[in-house]
Amino acid sequence: MRRAGRRCGTVRGPLAAWHRAPERGGSLKEATSHASEATLSRLPQVPSAKEMDETVSEFFRRTILKIPLTEMMTILKTWNFLSENQLQTVNFRQRKESLVQDLVLLCEENHASLNDAALLDIIYTQFHRHQKVWDVFQMSKGPGEDTDLFDMEQFKSSFKKILKRALKNVTVSFRDAEENAVWIRIAWGTQYRKPNQYKPAYVVYYSQTPYAFTSSSQLKSNLPLLGQALTIASKHHQIVKMDLRSRYLDSLKAIVFKQYNQTFETHNSTTPLQERSLELDINMDSRIIHENKTEKERVQRVTQEIFGDYPQPRLEFAQYKLETKFKSDLNGGILAEREEPLRCLVKFSSPHLLEALKSLAPAGIADAPLSPLLTCIPNKGMNYFKIRDK
Template identity: 35%
Template sequence: MDDSTKLFLQRFMRRIPSYMLRTTLEKWGRLTAAQQKSIDFTQSKWALTEALLTICEENKLAMKHLIELEMIYIMDNPNQGMWYVLQLLDPEDDAHSVELMQFKEQFKSHLKELVRHVSIKIKNHTDQAVWIRIAWGDAFSRPNHLKPTFGVHYLQTPYVFVTNLTSKQKPLLSQAVVLSTRYQAIKDANLSGRKLTAIRDLLMRKYQQVFPTKYPSPLAENNQTISNPHIVKEQAEPAANRLHMACKAFGGGALPQLQSAVYKLKTKFRDDPNKTMTEREEPFRCVVKFESTNLLESLRHCASSGIASTPVTPLLSCIPLKGRNYFVITDNDSGPSSQTHQPQN
């Protein structure tokens, strides 16, 4: 085992929590039952690392084997780092017939034509997601396995989720994805978050939506605020109406745990007494950011409890409607419009 492989394993061991190591190694399947049993998982992280290094050297494991170990851990724990969404555009006639093996072969072929030194590993997850790991190099350096890019693509959908992708690498990845999926273009979807599962569920509508039909009474009865016996009769109807409009805007039941939404304002400053600002030709520029551990749940609660007015403003209801959390607001548009959101590392 060379020094770069040892360093990779040491870095990996620093990342993975000790309580998850046993299960991850079992899924990896590169250790014998006796070797697995010989590891004392109650030891310090340093001692665990040394023990695993010794076993890997005994088994003559190389970098490609340790990459498998890393991917198992990341695939089981995807809500790490900052994920950004790319959206594929203009599918060709056979785009929906692309299969896994076809995608893998073409993606590797196209990317290796663009980058001289690159390491690509592709695995299919149990939820039908295609996971892509890319270690980037260039014309003069070998692939850097310590800073890989991860991508997730669900075949037959126009979305690609990426993390740890630099602006230099982005055009290369985008071109390879477009060619291997039979689309003609790709753009930023203006959606990002630290929970991959949350932004995936938001885009793919994997949460309970409330459509604009007659509101069923059981939902209102299940809400503790509405069923509070101290709410007088004349307050019950407005409260139920607020809950209805809040659920219609953001969805019912458990919602995707989106952490933030950003609104970039480029509007005319409106304050008649302040002539210095109102007479400016340049638009008033500022950024408004909403943050929460579960932003959609927080907004829904504000609307249903009366903290925020209803009907819910399109500035907020467009987050689940459009599947985005980055917007640019200008005087020329009736509502929030999207602008390309470049990932930042």
């Protein structure tokens, strides 16, 4: 009896092309081609360089689109990425969409990178810094620690490494500015998501000072990491957030550096008070009695002693949280038995709060001097106050 031969198993996968080739009468070369195509189709798809370029191009398009036409040339020249000859080829009087498209094409010709786009975004933010709300952080050294020599390049490298080690998906860009300051742009991502380039955080750090200014970010969870990077890179021991906030970065800087009596000086700030009082007397209504004139001079003198003889730093508000327990000489009552303190929130708002406060007494709206809670804002470096019972 003839022994039956063993049946071959079915060939599956890419090698099936080799198995089927003789049946179709195809050549070995065709079988190899089919096998290669089948194998490649199973490999994970990697984004092409073109797709990555399209992502950067879209970032450029959005960044350029938000630049006002009146500032376009100034910002592009400050950026200094496109040459003068390239800028001369662009028609800046055409529709903005067409203008943006032409500029994006020039950026692509120059092989612009993501970092180049980030630098352009930093420059735009520097021109429009008042569109963001800025917080102030103060750092300090440990007991007995000496001031070390500061190296800006070392600071940048250390800051970036700390963020990269803690968070894989994050992009950090730097731009040096005036007064030994550096602007830092941080696009946060997560362990599973790429950095969001359209919601970055900004940090302005002045070298060899304990102060850093940060734009308010929606990602509050990243604040501890940001504080750690600032503290270690600047060689400090700890960092705290100050009760000071404003849209006007220059005013915040003037307050914490105690420069508001210099930075905001005007051409007539050195005029003696006596001379200005004399001018006031000349223009004063002759029917005003002597007592009123004396009172006005007193108010003017007290106001100058408190606020100084210079324009004030610009803040938009001051907020006071009051917590106090009810006190009464009479026994009993619902409020007297209340254990929780009474809470109240008072907020003063103005386009230029300190100048508004400065004008209250001279205008006769408030008595002079004003409450120290209102006049201490620049000296204390605070516009958030918590008032409790002693």
